[in-house]
Amino acid sequence: MAITIKEIAQKAGVSRGTVDRALNGRGGVSPEVERRILDIANLYGYKPNKLAKALATKANPSKIGLISIENIFFDQVIEGVIRAEEEISDFGVTVCRRMIRGYDAKSQLEAINSMVYQEKVDALAISPVSDRQVIARLAELAAEGFPIVNVNMDVPFSKKLAYVGCDYFKSGRTAAGLMGLITGERAQVGIISGCGNVMGHTQRVEGFMSVVKNEYPDIQVVDIADSYDDEQRSYDAVEAMLRQHPQIDALCFTTGGAGGGLKAAEALRGKRLRIVAFDQTPITERYLMDGLIKAIVCQQPNEQGYQAIRLLFEYLMEGERPASQQVLTELTIKIKQSMESESRGGAR
Amino acid sequence: MAITIKEIAQKAGVSRGTVDRALNGRGGVSPEVERRILDIANLYGYKPNKLAKALATKANPSKIGLISIENIFFDQVIEGVIRAEEEISDFGVTVCRRMIRGYDAKSQLEAINSMVYQEKVDALAISPVSDRQVIARLAELAAEGFPIVNVNMDVPFSKKLAYVGCDYFKSGRTAAGLMGLITGERAQVGIISGCGNVMGHTQRVEGFMSVVKNEYPDIQVVDIADSYDDEQRSYDAVEAMLRQHPQIDALCFTTGGAGGGLKAAEALRGKRLRIVAFDQTPITERYLMDGLIKAIVCQQPNEQGYQAIRLLFEYLMEGERPASQQVLTELTIKIKQSMESESRGGAR
DNA sequence: TTGAAAGCGCTAACAC
DNA sequence: GTGTTAGCGCTTTCAA
Numbered sequence: 001m002a003i004t005i006k007e008i009a010q011k012a013g014v015s016r017g018t019v020d021r022a023l024n025g026r027g028g029v030s031p032e033v034e035r036r037i038l039d040i041a042n043l044y045g046y047k048p049n050k051l052a053k054a055l056a057t058k059a060n061p062s063k064i065g066l067i068s069i070e071n072i073f074f075d076q077v078i079e080g081v082i083r084a085e086e087e088i089s090d091f092g093v094t095v096c097r098r099m100i101r102g103y104d105a106k107s108q109l110e111a112i113n114s115m116v117y118q119e120k121v122d123a124l125a126i127s128p129v130s131d132r133q134v135i136a137r138l139a140e141l142a143a144e145g146f147p148i149v150n151v152n153m154d155v156p157f158s159k160k161l162a163y164v165g166c167d168y169f170k171s172g173r174t175a176a177g178l179m180g181l182i183t184g185e186r187a188q189v190g191i192i193s194g195c196g197n198v199m200g201h202t203q204r205v206e207g208f209m210s211v212v213k214n215e216y217p218d219i220q221v222v223d224i225a226d227s228y229d230d231e232q233r234s235y236d237a238v239e240a241m242l243r244q245h246p247q248i249d250a251l252c253f254t255t256g257g258a259g260g261g262l263k264a265a266e267a268l269r270g271k272r273l274r275i276v277a278f279d280q281t282p283i284t285e286r287y288l289m290d291g292l293i294k295a296i297v298c299q300q301p302n303e304q305g306y307q308a309i310r311l312l313f314e315y316l317m318e319g320e321r322p323a324s325q326q327v328l329t330e331l332t333i334k335i336k337q338s339m340e341s342e343s344r345g346g347a348r
Numbered sequence: 349m350a351i352t353i354k355e356i357a358q359k360a361g362v363s364r365g366t367v368d369r370a371l372n373g374r375g376g377v378s379p380e381v382e383r384r385i386l387d388i389a390n391l392y393g394y395k396p397n398k399l400a401k402a403l404a405t406k407a408n409p410s411k412i413g414l415i416s417i418e419n420i421f422f423d424q425v426i427e428g429v430i431r432a433e434e435e436i437s438d439f440g441v442t443v444c445r446r447m448i449r450g451y452d453a454k455s456q457l458e459a460i461n462s463m464v465y466q467e468k469v470d471a472l473a474i475s476p477v478s479d480r481q482v483i484a485r486l487a488e489l490a491a492e493g494f495p496i497v498n499v500n501m502d503v504p505f506s507k508k509l510a511y512v513g514c515d516y517f518k519s520g521r522t523a524a525g526l527m528g529l530i531t532g533e534r535a536q537v538g539i540i541s542g543c544g545n546v547m548g549h550t551q552r553v554e555g556f557m558s559v560v561k562n563e564y565p566d567i568q569v570v571d572i573a574d575s576y577d578d579e580q581r582s583y584d585a586v587e588a589m590l591r592q593h594p595q596i597d598a599l600c601f602t603t604g605g606a607g608g609g610l611k612a613a614e615a616l617r618g619k620r621l622r623i624v625a626f627d628q629t630p631i632t633e634r635y636l637m638d639g640l641i642k643a644i645v646c647q648q649p650n651e652q653g654y655q656a657i658r659l660l661f662e663y664l665m666e667g668e669r670p671a672s673q674q675v676l677t678e679l680t681i682k683i684k685q686s687m688e689s690e691s692r693g694g695a696r
Numbered sequence: 697t698t699g700a701a702a703g704c705g706c707t708a709a710c711a712c
Numbered sequence: 713g714t715g716t717t718a719g720c721g722c723t724t725t726c727a728a
Binding site: 014015016017018021028029030033052054055056057058 | 697698699700701703704705706
Binding site for chain 4: 004005006016017020024048049051052053054055056057
């Protein structure tokens with residue numbers, strides 16, 4: 001059993017109230033006494049009891065804000081957030097969610113301010129776009145000590161609590177590795193990229209190229225097109241690419257939202273193309289089961305949402321910053337058979 | 349805010365103690381008063397506060413027993429167990445762990461009894477071998493209402509709380525799917541199976557065969573050998589197999605512990621063989637990075653350990669049985685690039 | 697600057 | 713049968 005405030009108070013020869021003040025930096029404790037208390041707490045590895053704390057602070061419970069993007073991929077992030085919500089609701093901590101349509105900086109700025117000033121949240125989880133003003137605002141808040149976690153999308157500012165998401169560069173490398181495996185390391189590849197102002201998509205392409213360049217002399221990346229995460233534009237991009245480069249026999253889609261592009265690929269070439277894609281969405285899932293896509297490199301959006309909220313919760317409850325500012329979720333690869341849902345059952 | 353015991357007591361004109369007795373069916377309450385209390389509780393939708401409950405019962409805390417196998421794979425299960433332990437320690441619940449060398453029924457029986465009678469645990473998580481006596485003992489305990497969760501390995505008895513582990517049949521199917529992808533659906537395959545009395549390994553082989561049979565007319569499974577999860581025997585098995593069937597150009601190892609077999613494969617044929625294996629262990633990891641193994645089908649041992657303990661914890665705290673008796677962890681595929689640890693970093 | 701004490705919601709031991 | 717009371721570990725208010 002861990003040491004309690006009461007025990008520390010005894011050992012230090014002071015009252016519980018004083019220990020509480022010292023431990024939580026509420027001020028009003030003489031430096032000398034504070035030192036003594038902190039030393040004892042440290043020595044015995046004091047960890048506050050979350051339960052007791054939650055019970056005691058039930059009067060003014062904490063609130064976490066979440067600002068995310070409105071689309072099928074982020075729905076999975078939200079699922080994880082909700083899972084975390086259920087776990088922490090017992091502690092009186094609530095989550096206020098806000099979904100934003102598209103990757104719009106203005107709306108994000110508005111949402112941030114609304115969260116802070118209207119909803120008066122105590123912490124923020126956000127999937128920020130790479131926008132100068134958004135970054136500046138987040139940096140400012142973080143500098144004031146406001147806890148912020150970036151989920152799934154990352155932007156640079158030093159005082160953030162953490163980034164929870166995947167390693168996009170590595171996911172690009174993984175896609176290239178898969179491409180090597182399924183093509184016998186010989187292919188003419190076309191890449192269909194996602195949205196320009198989403199940093200992750202760019203990094204995926206870079207990761208992909210790094211492997212092709214260094215490890216697969218017989219794989220050429222013939223063309224790279226941008227789909228702008230739009231149905232029609234991705235259809236057109238793929239159609240144009242395949243017409244212009246008839247030698248292309250493999251495709252890599254760096255975004256899970258390019259249903260149009262996949263449709264074009266199927267229409268023009270059918271299953272002769274070897275296709276690798278990213279992210280499990282209803283679209284990629286369908287084409288994987290269908291056999292058009294051979295493999296998908298997935299992040300774990302559900303886990304990301306869950307971890308982001310948990311991290312903020314731990315911070316609010318115990319004041320503990322995560323061990324690393326980069327909390328990377330594992331990459332997982334899916335193929336048809338690993339996606340199938342039916343089980344033959346095991347022991348009863 | 350939900351209604352509390354105190355408030356119910358006021359409304360019913362009785363003491364908190366009486367309400368507690370009535371609500372928890374501890375007896376010693378007159379039927380008439382009990383009715384009144386229950387009605388009020390119902391009317392106002394009383395829900396007990398978990399935190400307060402846990403705090404109050406901290407005096408006689410619960411204890412969960414864990415019986416697992418002593419090897420590198422199960423170390424990962426233990427990691428997850430420890431993660432869960434940390435989370436539930438606030439609730440005063442502890443975990444008593446016991447690792448057993450090998451798949452020995454006798455030792456498992458002893459451990460079970462020791463846990464129940466000496467350690468007096470309130471619940472048990474176990475990775476049971478497929479042994480008649482072990483199953484009988486577990487079934488007996490479960491029938492008495494003792495909560496039992498099977499972790500990673502499953503055996504049949506009806507009253508278990510749950511099995512937490514992967515779908516072995518499906519993992520076999522996934523390995524076959526991978527084999528199809530990396531061989532262009534044309535190969536002569538040898539299978540090196542694991543331990544006979546581990547049900548999962550058998551199911552993996554069956555899953556593998558089911559895909560080959562139905563989907564890959566040009567893949568033949570030439571031979572199946574047993575490695576008994578032993579270094580030397582697996583070396584010998586592979587050596588014999590490759591000598592006897594020179595046409596074999598692909599291998600599937602259904603166990604992550606067969607380092608000897610992999611060594612033999614490398615010695616005799618080098619990287620010309622296309623190899624698929626199961627489970628991330630230091631051995632499979634090394635050979636994957638090395639290029640001998642092309643892909644690994646992983647379960648999530650860490651998650652399995654975590655979930656098993658969480659499930660028992662929830663049951664002990666709230667009396668809630670899991671929604672399904674089969675809690676299946678997702679399969680993940682690893683290739684060289686997705687295993688690499690270095691990141692090029694993203695936003696700071 | 698420090699201490700004392702009253703709760704948060706629940707359980708359990710003991711008294712009536 | 714039922715009421716009373718003392719905690720569980722922490723926060724917070726009010727005195728000193």
